[in-house]
Amino acid sequence: MKVAELLDARRENWRELERACTQMESRFSRLNAENVERFAALYRSACADLALADAYQLPPNSVQYLHQLVARGHNQLYPSRSFMLAQWWDEMFYVLPQRLFRDNCLRLAFAVFWGIFLASMVCAYNSPKFTENLVGKDMMRTMEEMYEQPAISRDPNLGGVMAGFYVKHNAGIGLQCFAAGLIFGVGGLLITISNASILGAVFGHMATMPQRGNFFQFVTAHGPFELTAVVLASAAGMRLGFSIIHTRGYSRAASLKLAARDAMPTACASVVLFCLAAVIEAFISPSSLPYAVKAFVAVFSSALLLFYFVMLGYPRGEDDATG
Amino acid sequence: MPAAVDTRIEIVTPENIAFQYRVAGPFRRLPAYLIDVLIRIAVVVASAVIFSLAFGLVGLPGGGFGMALIGWFLLDWFYGGLFEAFWNGQTPGKRLMRLRVVSDEGQPINGLQAVLRNLLRSVDAVPLVPVGTDPVVFPVPTYLLGLLASTMNDRFQRLGDLAAGTMVVVEEPQRHYGVARVNEPEAIRLAAELPAGFQVSRPLARALSSYVQRRQIFPWRRRAEIAMHVGEPLRIRFGLPAGTSHDLLLCALYHRTFIADRADEADGKSPFDPAHVRAVARSDAAGEVVSR
Numbered sequence: 001m002k003v004a005e006l007l008d009a010r011r012e013n014w015r016e017l018e019r020a021c022t023q024m025e026s027r028f029s030r031l032n033a034e035n036v037e038r039f040a041a042l043y044r045s046a047c048a049d050l051a052l053a054d055a056y057q058l059p060p061n062s063v064q065y066l067h068q069l070v071a072r073g074h075n076q077l078y079p080s081r082s083f084m085l086a087q088w089w090d091e092m093f094y095v096l097p098q099r100l101f102r103d104n105c106l107r108l109a110f111a112v113f114w115g116i117f118l119a120s121m122v123c124a125y126n127s128p129k130f131t132e133n134l135v136g137k138d139m140m141r142t143m144e145e146m147y148e149q150p151a152i153s154r155d156p157n158l159g160g161v162m163a164g165f166y167v168k169h170n171a172g173i174g175l176q177c178f179a180a181g182l183i184f185g186v187g188g189l190l191i192t193i194s195n196a197s198i199l200g201a202v203f204g205h206m207a208t209m210p211q212r213g214n215f216f217q218f219v220t221a222h223g224p225f226e227l228t229a230v231v232l233a234s235a236a237g238m239r240l241g242f243s244i245i246h247t248r249g250y251s252r253a254a255s256l257k258l259a260a261r262d263a264m265p266t267a268c269a270s271v272v273l274f275c276l277a278a279v280i281e282a283f284i285s286p287s288s289l290p291y292a293v294k295a296f297v298a299v300f301s302s303a304l305l306l307f308y309f310v311m312l313g314y315p316r317g318e319d320d321a322t323g
Numbered sequence: 324m325p326a327a328v329d330t331r332i333e334i335v336t337p338e339n340i341a342f343q344y345r346v347a348g349p350f351r352r353l354p355a356y357l358i359d360v361l362i363r364i365a366v367v368v369a370s371a372v373i374f375s376l377a378f379g380l381v382g383l384p385g386g387g388f389g390m391a392l393i394g395w396f397l398l399d400w401f402y403g404g405l406f407e408a409f410w411n412g413q414t415p416g417k418r419l420m421r422l423r424v425v426s427d428e429g430q431p432i433n434g435l436q437a438v439l440r441n442l443l444r445s446v447d448a449v450p451l452v453p454v455g456t457d458p459v460v461f462p463v464p465t466y467l468l469g470l471l472a473s474t475m476n477d478r479f480q481r482l483g484d485l486a487a488g489t490m491v492v493v494e495e496p497q498r499h500y501g502v503a504r505v506n507e508p509e510a511i512r513l514a515a516e517l518p519a520g521f522q523v524s525r526p527l528a529r530a531l532s533s534y535v536q537r538r539q540i541f542p543w544r545r546r547a548e549i550a551m552h553v554g555e556p557l558r559i560r561f562g563l564p565a566g567t568s569h570d571l572l573l574c575a576l577y578h579r580t581f582i583a584d585r586a587d588e589a590d591g592k593s594p595f596d597p598a599h600v601r602a603v604a605r606s607d608a609a610g611e612v613v614s615r
Contacts, residue, residue: 003581004502047340057525059502059532059581068495070342071334075423075494078337079411079431160378160385164392168399175400179445182482187446240486253485260486264439282389 006056010049014066017042017073024076043073093312096265100235101313105242106266109192109235113227116196117203124204131205135198143202147211147218163282170226171274174233178267181237184244188237195230221294222281224302229273236266276301332478332490334429344429344492346478347422349470352491358416363398370394404438412437421495427478427488436487443483447472503536505578509568513575514583518561523580527553535577538570546570 020039024031031039049056050066058066100106124131131140177195181188206215243259244252284297331343371391378387406414412424412432424440426432447469451462469481478490505511523531530553538546547570554569557576 002583007502044338047336047338050342051340057523057528057532057580059536060529061536067343070336070340071344071492072494074334074336074342074429075411075425075431158385160383160387160389161392162389164389164396168392168396171396172399175442176445179443182443182446182486256486257488260439260488261435264435264442267442268438 003057003059007058007062013042013045014049014069017046017069021069021072021076039073040077043070043077046070046073091265092269096269097308097313098315099262100232100266100309101315103235103239103266105238106231106235109188109231109238112189113192113196113231113234116193117200120197120200121204121207124201125207126204128205128208131201134201135205140205143206144209144211147206147209147214149214159282159286162286163278166278166281167275170229170278171271174229174270174274175267177230177233178237178240178263178270181234181239181241182244183241185238185241188234188241192230192234199227217291217294218285220291221284221297222277224298224305225273225277225280228305229270229277232266232270232273236263236270239263239266330479332429332492336429344425345495347491347493348479349473351420351422351493352479355414355416355420355422358419359402359414362415363402367391367395367398400442401438403441403444404434407432407437407441408434417491421493422491423494424489424491427490432487432489436489440483440487440489443486444469447481447483502581503532503577505535505574505582507571507574510571510574511578511583513567513571514579516563517575517579521561523576528580531573531577531580534573538574543570 017039020031020035020042024039046066046069050063050070053063053066120134124134173195177188177191180191203219206212209215239259240256240263243255247255250258280297280301284294330346330348332346333341333343335341371388374387374390374394376387378385378390403414407417407424410418413422417423424432424437426436448464448466449468451464453460454463455461466481469483472482472485473479476485478484480490484490534549534553538550541549547568550569550573554572558565558567558569558572561572563572
């Protein structure tokens with residue numbers, strides 16, 4: 001058969017496949033069962049044409065056309081699986097705590113963050129000079145002025161704005177910390193150290209000031225969620241970064257891919273915690289509720305975190321896993 | 324196949340067919356990114372206005388602004404991820420630029436890959452250059468790290484792509500396919516004179532169709548120069564008189580191989596049915612390649 005005749009014979013099939021692809025690509029129309037079957041048959045025949053293109057001596061532009069036609073059909077036949085809710089539930093509440101419980105990166109991030117936070121706090125408590133060198137005079141003054149008045153006196157209407165602001169600002173920092181971890185783990189470590197030392201210094205410094213009452217009124221309630229979220233984000237970032245260095249026998253790219261699969265849910269958990277913290281920070285922390293309530297919120301959220309990390313995370317035996 | 328220097332990546336499907344993708348480079352992806360940025364800005368501004376008005380009517384203007392800020396956060400970090408997860412690897416910008424994110428193996432990506440490659444965008448975006456004066460400073464991403472990373476592998480993968488195991492490919496619908504028409508009556512006459520027993524080998528057939536499909540864009544001097552290399556040995560082999568145009572000889576051979584089977588068809592009659600002739604009339608200025 002001559003090529004021209006062959007092309008004539010196939011043209012109708014190819015065009016029909018193209019039409020089917022166009023229809024499937026638009027989100028608004030769906031193929032019915034009969035057409036889906038027809039689509040599969042057309043796709044297979046286009047695949048066969050492509051496989052035999054060389055034997056048929058098809059001209060190069062027709063081969064190229066077939067390449068893109070098959071690619072297009074392939075994309076419709078094997079579409080992306082979107083999020084499966086049940087699977088994510090399982091991942092977040094069953095797999096993730098188990099993994100975090102024995103995650104060395106989380107231990108490191110935890111130790112680095114809290115170690116430096118406490119050290120910085122002690123230094124700042126004892127010497128204002130330390131705080132001044134670390135965070136600068138401007139920020140010290142801003143902080144002091146900010147807590148001049150009790151937070152209660154803020155415009156209650158501000159709560160909504162602040163919730164949005166805290167989500168955007170804090171979760172943004174957390175995600176940046178996660179992403180920066182990719183730079184050999186050092187990027188995330190640096191951001192963690194800088195966050196921990198500045199936060200510690202502010203805490204230590206404010207504890208020496210007359211405004212400390214207002215300050216602790218404000219930070220108590222959302223502290224547990226927010227600080228845990230920071231640690232989680234940097235742990236997830238370090239997992240990415242260290243996987244490039246310590247490859248466990250994989251190629252660096254493959255090791256990074258595997259680690260990314262593990263680190264993603266951790267980063268998501270951190271975003272969720274940031275959002276929870278933002279809501280508390282915007283609506284409970286500056287409210288006129290008595291300090292006892294705010295302290296209770298802090299204790300309660302710490303208990304939730306403990307439940308998540310220890311109760312859900314404690315290594316289970318094999319028989320537990322099935323039951 | 325030898326390692327290609329162009330941007331094609333070969334994928335083997337479950338049907339055991341190998342097809343090729345064209346990987347998208349930075350200059351193809353930049354416009355798509357800019358379109359997405361513009362859409363994001365527009366949505367943020369619009370949502371700020373709408374939410375403020377809506378909440379303002381209820382007497383809570385602050386709440387509306389807060390909602391807009393949350394929307395801004397979501398768009399900043401999850402716009403690409405969610406679109407790519409639900410739109411089969413495309414954002415609006417990518418769809419306009421005919422790009423698609425697929426996995427390393429050419430399979431469609433899953434939600435996890437889509438979100439991850441977009442979360443890690445902020446590393447690729449460094450260094451950030453602050454633009455503006457003190458009260459309003461926008462850190463403008465330069466994407467130098469991503470550019471550097473994508474020059475170091477053959478799939479133009481930035482760091483986010485490497486971690487998620489994805490690549491961006493071009494989905495360019497190709498409009499032209501089919502055989503080229505040979506219009507010259509001399510060529511068709513010449514085709515009848517060619518020895519009937521001559522078998523065209525596959526490489527020669529490929530070379531012939533590459534040449535004939537592109538010859539229209541060359542001036543005749545160039546055609547003669549290009550056609551000479553194959554045309555002269557063929558002329559000697561067929562025993563044609565010296566001075567036969569090599570260009571026409573190749574067209575004749577092409578015509579005989581791809582279009583007309585027997586000498587009696589070589590009377591200048593088009594082998595195409597009227598539908599295709601109409602299609603030709605609609606096709607581009609060259610008018611030579613039969614389009615759909």
